[in-house]
Amino acid sequence: MKILMVAIPNHHFFQWVNQLKDSGFEVFWIDANDDGVVSHRIPWVKQVKGWRLNWDYPLRLTLKKRVPGLYKFLQKFNEKSLATAIGESISSVNPDIVHCFEMQLTGFSILPIMKGNNIPFIYSSWGSDVYYYKKRGTTDKEVEDFMKRVDVLISDCHRDVKALKDLGFDKTSYVFPGNGGITVDTTKIKAQKDRIIILFKGYQYDAGEALQIVKAIELLNLELIKNVEFHVYSTDKELENYIKASHVFNQLSYVIHPRHERLKNEELLMLMGKSIIHLGNNLSDGMPNALLEAMAMGAFPIQSNPGGATAEVIEDGVNGFLIENPLDFKAISKLMEDALSDLQLRQKAQDYNVRFIENNYKRATLQPKIIQLYKDTIV
Structure with missing residues (x-):
């Protein structure tokens, strides 16, 4: 099984992913922030990095520092969107599952691509993702539209499962801690x-x-x-x-x-x-x-x-x-x-x-x- 995960580089995400290390799954990760650096936290995962820039041209960082206005203008033409990146990864990886962590940062960005396929789609809600969405300027309609494409919901609390069900989500849901579980000495x-x-x-x-x-x-x-x-x-x-x-x-x-x-x-x-x-x-x-x-x-x-x-x-x-x-x-x-x-x-x-x-x-x-x-x- 191939699983394509989309998330920011986050401690809880790394803990979750590492549960799958010996599962027999082939796991890919698109870093939604794309800092370009391979994470040592999940070295066994195939990491999609360096996707954002079309061309990492010479003296790019110097230009960014010294002429930020010009740099910002050029980046409009030099940067790919997360949607483009996941579209390319889906074409190359051909995943059995796409798993998105967090709605506003990643989910909404990749939704146009996910609407164009029927790949099973898992969404993990995090923290204030659901409870605070109106405060962050997200509408009920936007959440409903997103959840229509989601096949499986994973939440860290029952409160958010109920909230999404109240908005019409009626598919499979699970409640697990965001990091997958606790191990202590x-x-x-x-x-x-x-x-x-x-x-x-x-x-x-x-x-x-x-x-x-x-x-x-x-x-x-x-x-x-x-x-x-x-x-x-x-x-x-x-x-x-x-x-x-x-x-x-x-x-x-x-x-x-x-x-x-x-x-x-x-x-x-x-x-x-x-x-x-x-x-x-x-x-x-x-x-x-x-x-x-x-x-x-x-x-x-x-x-x-x-x-x-x-x-x-x-x-x-x-x-x-x-x-x-x-x-x-x-x-x-x-x-x-x-x-x-x-x-x-x-x-x-x-x-x-x-x-x-x-x-x-x-x-x-x-x-x-x-x-x-x-x-x-x-x-």
């Missing part, structure tokens, strides 16, 4: 009493609202957090600047992991295994992979709940806390205070969450099911 999971870190994601763009977490921390009694080390990962520059200027954070121990210096997943999981609390706060999201990983590593989760997606795995007050208003930093601060003050609650949540992820999101368990869905797609 249980020896790195510390007991709650031995944990010293509060960890949170530093997204402050698009739908991210990590700034509200920082403001919530500033409200906490310093006695409660004086021995805590704060780690902020995937930190946007705006948030980094705010933290460094914060009078409260200047009295605390903290480590910033900038977004452009992507923290390795193994390192992030180790931090989660030492964290008292893990927080994520967004105006929109799907089922956050980081949330599932934090639960697997025993960190007490405090997470925003856009559209009820997070409530699919967190029962508020039992195995974590739900942030119902991502802009209410005072309420978030109270949730943090309650969690920090209740060791017994955190211990029970840790025991529950580690088992829950093992039973429902274990990569080794989900992998054969994911391989089978590709086989079922062409039956």
Whole structure:
């Protein structure tokens, strides 16, 4: 079986694809961003790179830097579209399946080509892809038109499956985590009493609202957090600047992991295994992979709940806390205070969450099911 995948170079995409390494499938990948560099993350995949430029002429980068206006004009004639690239790849590869990850960045671009063939078409929705589409200027009609061509939907939460069914999608659907599943080293999971870190994601763009977490921390009694080390990962520059200027954070121990210096997943999981609390706060999201990983590593989760997606795995007050208003930093601060003050609650949540992820999101368990869905797609 030949599978042609279309996606941006993304950690979760690479994790998903690597499940298929020993499946017997022949996998091709069109890098929707086309940075021209072959990824070492999936070396066994046949990677379609360098498709964007018709001609990589001498001194092109110098021209781009020194005469950007002229360069932009020339690129109108020198660049291929993603639709052209996938059309060429379909002709050369003759795939049994085309699998598109994300709607706005890749799906809409390749739709004209996919409408012109009957190749089985799988679409994986990610994060805010479905829940936030109106905020991004996408109409119901555009989504309906796209979903008419989709044969199989894979979503990271039940919320988005329902939303697309409400728009008329009535074909096969699956719910799997965006990275395919969780694998953890249980020896790195510390007991709650031995944990010293509060960890949170530093997204402050698009739908991210990590700034509200920082403001919530500033409200906490310093006695409660004086021995805590704060780690902020995937930190946007705006948030980094705010933290460094914060009078409260200047009295605390903290480590910033900038977004452009992507923290390795193994390192992030180790931090989660030492964290008292893990927080994520967004105006929109799907089922956050980081949330599932934090639960697997025993960190007490405090997470925003856009559209009820997070409530699919967190029962508020039992195995974590739900942030119902991502802009209410005072309420978030109270949730943090309650969690920090209740060791017994955190211990029970840790025991529950580690088992829950093992039973429902274990990569080794989900992998054969994911391989089978590709086989079922062409039956």
